[in-house]
């Protein structure tokens with residue numbers, strides 16, 4: 083996609099970038115990744131196997147609700163693997179514009195890694211009056227210094243056309259989240275929300291718990307009690323379509339009136355939640371509307387959960403996170419046993435963690451406020467094969483806007 087129109091939209095960003103990067107005077111994007119030679123955030127040649135790089139864009143886009151309504155959104159997209167290229171416009175800028183994703187690209191890490199995460203602010207094309215920076219806030223991460231925290235008052239944020247590389251020394255396993263922390267209520271309501279988890283060093287060992295043998299664990303647990311066979315991350319969230327419409331209309335934003343009009347799993351409402359593929363980008367996204375536009379989707383991540391017990395094993399891990407700015411949500415998996423083994427990126431044990439008293443509990447539902455995560459294990463041994471529903475028990479939110487029978491509901495298909 084090389085439309086003249088989009089290039090003209092990008093030009094102001096290129097100019098802005100010239101003032102923010104002393105490394106490449108003509109380019110707006112600057113990726114720091116040890117061993118990377120072409121700017122695609124993938125180390126070339128031999129390098130420390132514990133080094134992991136990622137490159138995200140921060141910008142805008144459109145998200146399609148299950149009733150067909152298209153909401154203007156902010157968000158992140160994944161530029162990892164895209165080199166600078168030789169065109170006058172940096173291929174990474176080109177790819178990141180209007181590509182905001184719901185949910186943001188999942189950040190999947192392992193204990194012991196050194197992570198270089200570059201964020202490039204590609205600007206909000208639909209709001210040329212805005213000059214908002216963005217940031218990545220790794221929610222729950224114990225930063226050694228505030229500079230990479232993402233909170234604008236205490237750390238660096240990333241202006242339009244500029245890039246910043248965050249560094250994290252990954253030591254603590256668990257289920258986290260990440261989000262932009264600039265004008266947090268606005269940028270989070272607009273959709274700058276992602277899933278992030280850290281796999282424990284114990285992964286790869288073989289442990290038997292309750293007669294089941296595991297090689298993957300949520301935490302370093304000594305006894306295998308957080309073992310699972312298949313893990314799925316599900317982001318609970320909500321949008322207020324009025325807020326998004328006023329945003330696109332360059333109107334004052336009704337912060338005090340934010341309420342849930344669309345409740346979502348992984349940025350989708352039922353029945354889009356059970357679509358195993360991507361939701362095609364909406365027609366209101368100029369990038370998708372341009373013939374040959376390269377933005378095929380703003381919603382690539384399904385929320386359909388499947389478990390084939392013959393090939394995948396019996397125990398399912400749901401990494402649940404709530405990133406709604408206005409609501410608590412309770413969810414249940416009707417007919418399936420839920421055991422909560424972690425909360426807020428911490429194993430449910432008393433002090434000593436691995437050796438402490440086991441505080442995991444069996445339940446039929448979990449309730450998460452904004453910013454909270456739960457690690458829920460579902461042992462399907464003895465459970466009849468079939469389709470089960472995972473949904474919010476806040477039944478008034480089982481809707482897509484004014485359309486009934488939708489919202490935060492998906493299926494767990496067990497074979």
Ligand SMILES: [Cu+2]
Pocket residue numbers: 140156215216217262263264269274
């Ligand atoms: Cu932001």
